[in-house]
Amino acid sequence: MGRAPCCDKNGLKKGPWTPEEDNKLISYIQLHGPGNWRALPKNAGLQRCGKSCRLRWTNYLRPDIKRGRFSFEEEETIIQLHSIMGNKWSSIAARLPGRTDNEIKNYWNTHIRKRLLRNGIDPVTHSPRLDLLDLSSILGSALCNPSLLNLSSLLGNHAILNPELLRLATILSSLKQENTEMFLQNLQDNQLLSSLVQNQFPLSQVSQFQNPVEEATSAPFLSPTQLMQTDLGGLSCLNSLENSVPSSLSDCLVSQPNSVSCNTNPPIPDKLVENSGLQPITNGCQNYSIESVLSTPLSSPAPLNSSSTFVNSSSPEDERESYCSSLFKFEIPESLNMDDFL
DNA sequence: AAACGCCGCAACCGCCGAGGT
């Protein structure tokens, strides 16, 4: 573990710390307290540079450090704070008692970041990744069965909705009577979708908040937790849909009685279906009910450790994976003026 | 059993800002 000594400047030792060195450092700090790191190694009888001592203390030896696996709550907090602060690990660590910035950084890079990527979420922007996003299939499916679009229930929902998505839903709804073909063409061109995705979680909205509490309570769009729940990557989405969304998308996906074939909807590759554990749908069209998708109340994100979220999970990692169970969750600002979208 | 490759994480590196002179 740790980096091997690359040099030995000034006779100072580098590399992994020995228990003896740890004991010396702990004993000295217990007597004199931390600080004055330049002079500390000499006074403590350590052949280390002050910086190395400080890092060893702050990242490993400090008595208040909590070691062990990150809890769901901690992980949720990290994701939320990262979406606000970016790679400000020390700021994030300040809000996670017992965790160091280094530990959080490592955990982010080795666990959370990978999972976000798997789920089709850009870990930097916390936005769905365009290269994996296949909203066109979702919307195309909706177009195949416009009855699935129920705006009235949407408008009666107290959740908060991303205006761009609401606009999209409105357009789709209007297409019940109008020119479906034209819209399908637009979908194929993907211009609308690109615009949608790029505008969905602009970073500028993140930076305008003075603190995470303010941001968490006033942000009009998806919270980071919801973003984790927003799974657009396909594979894990399908898996989680089958396992844990009994009332919404998975129902539409598997058991929708009036499924309609749709040529514009690219079928799920067999391999994906196979890996996801999802039963192949022979007509090649999944029907997503926007009504059901939009029905989740969202004044506060569901806790990560909500037991109802985890079904058929075999490991904590799987549990967190299945946490991305809802394809979309929306929030509708009370001030939203529907006229803007109609 | 051995070889190989991947992953996790402690530790290092370089940069930056604050504070003192």
Added chain:
DNA sequence: AACCTCGGCGGTTGCGGCGTT
């Protein structure tokens, strides 16, 4: 204003453990 010192931070490295072949 310029310089220096110190501490803090984020990014990166690479060893050791573990799983896979």
